[in-house]
Amino acid sequence: MENKEAGAPLPVPPREGRLQPTLVLATLSAAFGSAFQYGYNIAVVNTPHKVLKSFYNETYFERHATFMDEQVMLLLWSCTVSMFPLGGLLGSLMVSLLVDRCGRKGALLVNNIFAIIPAILMGASKVAKAFELIIFSRVVLGVCAGISYSALPMYLGELAPKNLRGTVGTMTEVFVIFGVFLAQIFSLQDILGNPTGWPVLLALTGVPALIQLLSLPFFPESPRYTLIQKGDEAAARRALRRLRGCADVEAELEDMRAEAQEERAEGRLSVLNLCAFRPLRWQLLSVVVLMAGQQLSGINAINYYADIIYVSAGVEAAHSQYITVGAGVVNIVMTVISAFLVERLGRRLLLLVGYGICGSACLVLTLALLFQNTVPELSYLGVICVFAYISGHSIGPSPVPSVVRTEIFLQSSRPAAFVVDGAVHWFTNFIVGFVFPSIQVAIGAYSFIIFAGICLLTALYIYLVIPETKGRTFVEINRIFAKRNGVEIPEERKEETSDTGPHTPS
Numbered sequence: 451m452e453n454k455e456a457g458a459p460l461p462v463p464p465r466e467g468r469l470q471p472t473l474v475l476a477t478l479s480a481a482f483g484s485a486f487q488y489g490y491n492i493a494v495v496n497t498p499h500k501v502l503k504s505f506y507n508e509t510y511f512e513r514h515a516t517f518m519d520e521q522v523m524l525l526l527w528s529c530t531v532s533m534f535p536l537g538g539l540l541g542s543l544m545v546s547l548l549v550d551r552c553g554r555k556g557a558l559l560v561n562n563i564f565a566i567i568p569a570i571l572m573g574a575s576k577v578a579k580a581f582e583l584i585i586f587s588r589v590v591l592g593v594c595a596g597i598s599y600s601a602l603p604m605y606l607g608e609l610a611p612k613n614l615r616g617t618v619g620t621m622t623e624v625f626v627i628f629g630v631f632l633a634q635i636f637s638l639q640d641i642l643g644n645p646t647g648w649p650v651l652l653a654l655t656g657v658p659a660l661i662q663l664l665s666l667p668f669f670p671e672s673p674r675y676t677l678i679q680k681g682d683e684a685a686a687r688r689a690l691r692r693l694r695g696c697a698d699v700e701a702e703l704e705d706m707r708a709e710a711q712e713e714r715a716e717g718r719l720s721v722l723n724l725c726a727f728r729p730l731r732w733q734l735l736s737v738v739v740l741m742a743g744q745q746l747s748g749i750n751a752i753n754y755y756a757d758i759i760y761v762s763a764g765v766e767a768a769h770s771q772y773i774t775v776g777a778g779v780v781n782i783v784m785t786v787i788s789a790f791l792v793e794r795l796g797r798r799l800l801l802l803v804g805y806g807i808c809g810s811a812c813l814v815l816t817l818a819l820l821f822q823n824t825v826p827e828l829s830y831l832g833v834i835c836v837f838a839y840i841s842g843h844s845i846g847p848s849p850v851p852s853v854v855r856t857e858i859f860l861q862s863s864r865p866a867a868f869v870v871d872g873a874v875h876w877f878t879n880f881i882v883g884f885v886f887p888s889i890q891v892a893i894g895a896y897s898f899i900i901f902a903g904i905c906l907l908t909a910l911y912i913y914l915v916i917p918e919t920k921g922r923t924f925v926e927i928n929r930i931f932a933k934r935n936g937v938e939i940p941e942e943r944k945e946e947t948s949d950t951g952p953h954t955p956s
């Protein structure tokens with residue numbers, strides 16, 4: 451800022467924040483250590499499930515001198531898979547307590563325990579001949595992912611300057627997908643997805659946690675938390691200076707103080723109060739719809755079902771694991787593109803386009819599955835639909851909700867709101883995993899029509915209700931919603947938008 455040297459006049463640096471090294475590294479450390487857990491553990495049991503099942507089977511044989519029967523195996527295996535989102539639900543309920551007691555960064559650091567212990571247990575489960583260790587570890591890892599999934603966007607959203615909040619916010623999803631992708635790579639049969647490699651495969655989840663435990667302490671705590679919750683202005687200023695890389699952070703501190711002021715009028719909200727609190731009604735409904743839509747639009751069902759679609763398209767079972775990796779690449783590329791587009795095109799457009807693609811892909815997929823017996827070429831269309839669906843989902847519906855949910859609440863209500871939407875996220879995740887297989891057995895290809903319908907309804911809601919939040923301060927966004935909630939915010943209301951609809955002036 452102050453290097454106005456003699457000579458050619460330097461272009462005036464924009465007052466907006468830029469990507470400072472501290473911000474980038476803090477984001478990497480936090481996102482790699484935390485979001486990674488979620489993605490990795492969602493995916494890691496899918497590809498090598500045969501190997502793990504035969505470990506269960508053999509262990510059982512050694513204990514009881516008889517092989518496990520199908521029923522018990524089915525039960526144990528669904529526990530192994532679904533304990534993870536159930537743990538996530540548990541974790542999401544603990545978040546608000548943790549982030550308020552230990553701070554955002556503190557919560558992430560403490561949370562690493564819940565990744566490192568299960569990593570050790572799973573790594574040891576083969577030697578210990580105990581598959582119970584795996585199932586138990588899945589619960590704990592779920593708790594870890596549940597905490598991260600809420601605490602991480604909160605930390606990142608509060609760290610980033612206004613104009614980079616979207617990009618930094620999508621990092622959660624970017625690293626979730628990166629975790630999925632690494633899990634898919636490592637669990638290839640030739641790498642670790644085999645009878646000798648799997649303990650290492652499962653234990654690898656502890657490595658990012660360890661890296662975070664060693665690196666994150668060197669980065670600042672969320673200045674918002676330090677200022678508003680702790681009231682420590684000097685520390686907040688120091689943190690902000692490091693994050694912005696310049697000495698003049700007073701304007702931003704002023705913004706935070708304004709938010710603190712506005713919140714003091716509101717008071718702090720518990721989850722129960724939040725649910726009954728009229729001025730936040732539409733915000734709450736919006737995150738619930740965004741989170742439920744994200745899961746109920748069937749991304750996990752597509753993931754689980756993908757193998758069957760590939761096989762019916764004539765791909766050999768041994769090769770379908772490589773197509774899965776290909777889908778993982780599409781997923782990553784689209785999510786990264788989305789992270790950069792989210793500040794240009796805005797949140798609404800990405801969500802609407804994403805849901806449009808997903809809904810259409812589900813419709814076409816239904817038709818392709820129905821008619822592929824008469825027209826064999828249609829089975830390739832099925833593969834294309836899966837890829838289209840994954841692209842569509844990773845451009846909007848998966849990464850953007852975690853940006854929006856940070857933006858539409860103020861400091862006072864954010865922790866409570868994160869509990870609600872974290873719980874919705876994990877619960878719907880669990881529901882899809884649990885219910886989809888039976889729906890699929892019952893109505894076959896038509897099950898994708900349900901997802902198409904959910905995509906359509908979610909898109910409709912977004913179109914009608916959710917305002918564009920790009921480049922606005924939290925307080926401005928709050929004012930837009932205040933109008934919809936029919937609540938007056940007493941302070942000088944700048945005229946945000948003249949029409950009553952959600953359409954925003956740009």
Ligand SMILES: *[C@@H]1O[C@H](CO)[C@@H](O)[C@H](O)[C@H]1NC(C)=O
Nearest residue numbers: 503507508517518519520523
């Ligand atoms: C357990 O292993 C035995 C022997 O390989 C096999 O016959 C049996 O089907 C397996 N049980 C399950 C539930 O996979």
